[in-house]
Amino acid sequence: MILTEATTLFEELLETIEQLEQDNREVLIDPVPYLKTANHFMNTLQSLVLKGSFNDQQEEILFFKTMKPKFRSLQIYYLALQDITFKKPKGCKKILKKFYTDEIQKICSFRCYNQNLLNYYYSGATEMDAQLFLRKVEEHPHWLLKPKLERDERFSTPADYLVAKIMAMEKIQLYLSNEIVKLQDGNVTENGSADKKEYRWTGEAINLVELAYGLYYTGEINNGHAGIAEIVRLFETTFNIAIGKPSRRFAEIKQRKRLSKTKYLDQMRTAIDKRIDEDDEFVPISNLR
Template sequence: MERFTNNLYTRMQNQLQDIAQSTGDMLHLAEQSYYAVFEHLKELNTFAKEYDFKNEEEEVKFFKEIKPSFLKEAIFFDALFGVESTKPPSSPEVQKNYYREHIDRFCRYFEQNQELYLYYRLDHSHLDPAMFVRKPDRNVMMPAYSLEIDPSHSNVYSFKFGKIQALEDMVSYIKGSITALDNGGALQTVSDERLTFTGTKAQFHEVMQALEAAGVFNNGKASTRLIYDVTQNAWNIRVSNYYGYFQTIRIRKKNRTPFMDLAKEMLIRKMDDQDEHPRFH
């Protein structure tokens, strides 16, 4: 199962990166990305419908981790299109108020699903066998109705997890947009072309964690969330779970900082090349 779902997820992310690089218009990006994710989600559902889980652990992994990772992308781009398509073409202050209203709306969803939200944020697992299976106990946390109704590949808690993750990403995106407006659009490039980080998300995480550790933003007082929010908006990339990813970096066996080491090597090589072939005399 994991080989198929990992390959499908990687293929989806690669397509999303291609879309991000091919358009600088947020509405086109949201629309094209949504349809791309939707096609991969259909493929995942077809697979799950015909697949017999080997054991409960595998079933829980699918509904708690794998399915939400696809759902959150679809929900995010749907929400992104909704927010950006109705944004008023007005003053920065009006646009900031518009964005703040959406943050409040998304946060209300977290409040309405507070018990499940805390279960997700605290990374609990004691109720997993009752929640993240084909026939979940809907009385565990009494989640609201979900449109995902086919039990062969859908689960109400799985849908909620995906939506929670998507709305967290939307809040981060909107905060970055507000910061850009606060800076008079300084985070946008001077031309009409957007600057897109085209490395891997793992590389992006490594750079962000290194910059935070070095204390180069706001004299070392900038929070991890602020650094990520602003930089994601500036570099046209979207990631999530940065606190969890730091732990992934920390426990790497062979090399904790492969991208930083590569960047250092390439910089030294560039300087050495300039020493041998100087452009200016």
């Protein structure tokens, strides 16, 4: 029950962040409203857990291994972004590049220090889940060098915070890397280099929405940490198209009745299968001598 309610709550969080991004597309990002939003939903999630109960240990493990880190990672990400904004020095490109590079080095040090947990988590292993993602455990794996328990142990396990921080640091590193790229090429505009060839999406916008949600739900971008709004904005920028609010466009897909709900993805699969079949059927005639 908790896991289901938490999933719905996370979708609401993503929609709220999406709306903030829509409202602030033409200005530099201000982390404060995003951080307030993340804090609000994190508090709601905590109340949900403290007032309810898990069906069994497996649900508890899944919650603290996969669900809570998603909420907490956004909170950590926007807090880190706020800190970077405050600390960013004023000066030439060389000074800014050194600042961004130093911040990336801190992230690399954190990842190295927690490499064992990182490897365990992304390998899909489960044998130590009970020691890492259950509350009030007496022992944790010896390689978990510094377990992070929050103030309320009813809402904390040895590894859920560290997993959330690993997820957040990946997003921060991507942000810092993009800032360095902007510094290295003075001709790069907000939407890309003026010297590069432009690409335009000439099909229906709803087809691109299908593709965006396909990538989002399969977790193919940034280890699954890229939000649907981020993916849609990437498509809009790359293909010079206005898609609109993703959740509203997704509602159009869900309301399809006569057609397949994934019409475009089905067409892509059919086209690929057809080409493969045609290639398999083609048998070149050997030259006669």
